[in-house]
Structure formats: structure tokens, C-alpha cells
Amino acid sequence: MSRLKFFAPVIGFLVLGVLLWRGLYLNSRDLPSVLINKPLPEFQLEDVYDNHLVGKQDLPDEMFLLNVWGSYCLPCLVEHPTLIRLSEENIIPIVGINYKDEQDAALDWLDTNGDPFSFSIMDVQGRLGIDLGVYGAPETFLIDKNGLIRYRHVSVIDEQAWKEIFVPAIEALKLEGS
Amino acid sequence: MKAKLLLLWVFLGLLSVSVPVYSQVDTFEFDTDEQHQRFRKLSNELRCPMCQNTNLTGSTGGVAEDLRREIHRMIMDGMTDQEIEQFMFERYGDFIFYRPRLRAETILLWFGPLAFLLIGGYVIFNIVKKSKPGEVESLDEEEQQRLDELLEHK
Structure with missing residues (x-):
């Protein structure tokens, strides 16, 4: 008993030390999403090219990425080459949410940098963003073929994030058949 | 010289004029004072998900602006504070509350x-x-004698 008492502070210190050490490497922007395994919210928004109304029924009925972007968003340029590659190699469809942007600027941006999106929805008011718990571009959601949100990635999806996070997540979903 | 001095005084005078700096001023209209109070209270107690250490009232972030607009809309739609908080919770989770559930x-x-x-x-x-000091033991006769001797010799 006295030995336990003697070591208690040391044990306490170690436990706290490990927790705080881990805390150093957590990304404080990476908030847990409450929407995991929930269906995508309903929406009726305009397409960025020709303003025709797009809704949930127009989304792909296979697994796809939902990428939140904006022409003002510098990190979006960092992930752009990866998105372009995924679309050119037909690896997975990507739907864009043009988040709180101006249409002209968005079209310029797509023209300059290339367009990896099956289509892009304009969320000028950020209303769909709120329903998705978005707080800024870029963010990427992985949607399964049943239309459920399965994974949410905050910040850039570059080649490394793609390889280390998305590929395993997608393989796992394929295995379970969704 | 005189003009310069005058300029200095004017400058110093201007320094004393305080310019009120408000937090984000939106031009929301409310029907009643009570609705306005509720709006203030909710945007003070909800946290901006983007700029993580400010509430919605103080944040310039785009998403904070949108959330303030949503709060206003929901208040005007007659939703209760609980319903509005539930709305936020369903989208942003515990993080949105400064006072988590x-x-x-x-x-x-x-x-x-x-x-x-x-x-x-x-x-x-x-x-x-x-570390409580133990009870003081009284000296026995022999010890008392020694003590007396020591004290006398001093």
C-alpha cells in the first residue's frame, strides 16, 4: 500500500504527460463531425455554370467525394492537382460545393485551374454549408452509394491525405458493400 | 510656432475622443426587445467553429456571419432557444457550445x-x-533537573 502511495504521483505524472503529449499533435481544427453516418441534407441550389437548380436527387448514386471549395481559398489550390488527377483517372466522382463565393470569380477559377468536378453547386449564402457543419473551405466529405456521409476531412486533401486516409476508407466501404 | 502648438493641442484633444468599437454589427430587425435579447444571448454563448476562441458575436468569420443570420431567422420563425441550440448541436456538435451539454x-x-x-x-x-506535531511529552524528574542546570549555567 505504501509503495502504491509512493508511486501514485509518478503514475499520475506519466498519464498526464502522455495525454498532453498526444494533445500537442492533435489538429485543433479537426472537430469531430456529428453528421457521420447520417444522410446528406436536402438542398435546392444553382449550378455554377448555367444556374439550373440542382438537388439531392442529382448527386451520383455511387460513392463520391463532396468537396467544399472557393476561388478565394488558397489551400484549395494545394489540393487541386490531386482532385484533377482523381477526375482524369476516373477514380471517384467529385461534386463541388462552391462555398460563399461569387459566380464570376468561381468560373474564372475553374477556367484557370481546371475543373475536376462532375458539377459544382453554388452555396452563396452558406446555408448548405451550415447543414453540413462546414466552417470553411476546403473540406471534403466521403459519401457512400446510399447517400450517407461516411467521412469528413477538414483542410487539404493532397496526395498524402488521399493515400493514407481516403484510399483505406474507400476500400473499407467497398468491403462492406456500401 | 503658435500654429504648431495649436495643432498639438488639437491632436491631443482628438486622442481623448474615444471611438466606440463594436463587435460585428449586423442590421437585424426584431419585433420585440425580448427577441433581441435572446439573439444577443445566443450569439454570445455559441462559439464560432472557424475562429475557435471567439463567440459568434465577436467573430468576423464567414460562417459566424451565416450562423448569426440563421439564429435571427429562427428567432423570427418563433423557435425556442432549446430548438435553436438543438439545430446548432445537430450540425456542429458539442464544440459549438461554450457550456457543453x-x-x-x-x-x-x-x-x-x-x-x-x-x-x-x-x-x-x-x-x-x-506533519502535525506530536503531543509534547512532559519531562521526567531527571530531565527536568538537567534542564534546570543548563538554564542556570547560562
Whole structure:
């Protein structure tokens, strides 16, 4: 008993030390999403090219990425080459949410940098963003073929994030058949 | 020279004029004062998910602006504070609250400090108890005699 008492502070210190050490490497922007395994919210928004109304029924009925972007968003340029590659190699469809942007600027941006999106929805008011718990571009959601949100990635999806996070997540979903 | 001095005085005078700096001013209209109060209270107690250490009132972030607009809309739609908080919770989770709900995931947050206080109190209590001076034993005759001798010799 006295030995336990003697070591208690040391044990306490170690436990706290490990927790705080881990805390150093957590990304404080990476908030847990409450929407995991929930269906995508309903929406009726305009397409960025020709303003025709797009809704949930127009989304792909296979697994796809939902990428939140904006022409003002510098990190979006960092992930752009990866998105372009995924679309050119037909690896997975990507739907864009043009988040709180101006249409002209968005079209310029797509023209300059290339367009990896099956289509892009304009969320000028950020209303769909709120329903998705978005707080800024870029963010990427992985949607399964049943239309459920399965994974949410905050910040850039570059080649490394793609390889280390998305590929395993997608393989796992394929295995379970969704 | 005189003109320069005058300029200096004017400048100093201007310094004393305080310019009120408001937090984000939106031009929301409310029907009643009570609605306005509720709006103030909610945007003070909800946290901006983007700029993580400010509330919605103080944040310039785009998403904070949108959330303030949503709060205004919901208040005008006649939703209760509980319903508005539920709306936020369903989208942004516990993070959105400065005062998170009491749930399994947040129990450490709520009672962790109390647990530390209790542990600390227990430790201090034990230390104090141990270091309590023992009862003073009275001297026996022989010792008393020695003490007297020592004191006399001084």
C-alpha cells in the first residue's frame, strides 16, 4: 500500500504527460463531425455554370467525394492537382460545393485551374454549408452509394491525405458493400 | 510656432475622443426587445467553429456571419432557444457550445476539475495530518533537573 502511495504521483505524472503529449499533435481544427453516418441534407441550389437548380436527387448514386471549395481559398489550390488527377483517372466522382463565393470569380477559377468536378453547386449564402457543419473551405466529405456521409476531412486533401486516409476508407466501404 | 502648438493641442484633444468599437454589427430587425435579447444571448454563448476562441458575436468569420443570420431567422420563425441550440448541436456538435451539454463524452470536461480538486485536497489533507506535531511529552524528574542546570549555567 505504501509503495502504491509512493508511486501514485509518478503514475499520475506519466498519464498526464502522455495525454498532453498526444494533445500537442492533435489538429485543433479537426472537430469531430456529428453528421457521420447520417444522410446528406436536402438542398435546392444553382449550378455554377448555367444556374439550373440542382438537388439531392442529382448527386451520383455511387460513392463520391463532396468537396467544399472557393476561388478565394488558397489551400484549395494545394489540393487541386490531386482532385484533377482523381477526375482524369476516373477514380471517384467529385461534386463541388462552391462555398460563399461569387459566380464570376468561381468560373474564372475553374477556367484557370481546371475543373475536376462532375458539377459544382453554388452555396452563396452558406446555408448548405451550415447543414453540413462546414466552417470553411476546403473540406471534403466521403459519401457512400446510399447517400450517407461516411467521412469528413477538414483542410487539404493532397496526395498524402488521399493515400493514407481516403484510399483505406474507400476500400473499407467497398468491403462492406456500401 | 503658435500654429504648431495649436495643432498639438488639437491632436491631443482628438486622442481623448474615444471611438466606440463594436463587435460585428449586423442590421437585424426584431419585433420585440425580448427577441433581441435572446439573439444577443445566443450569439454570445455559441462559439464560432472557424475562429475557435471567439463567440459568434465577436467573430468576423464567414460562417459566424451565416450562423448569426440563421439564429435571427429562427428567432423570427418563433423557435425556442432549446430548438435553436438543438439545430446548432445537430450540425456542429458539442464544440459549438461554450457550456457543453452534460453527456457521456463531456463528463470529463464537467467533472474533471472537481476530480482534480478532490485528489489535491486529499493529498494536502494527508500531508497536513502527517506533519502535525506530536503531543509534547512532559519531562521526567531527571530531565527536568538537567534542564534546570543548563538554564542556570547560562
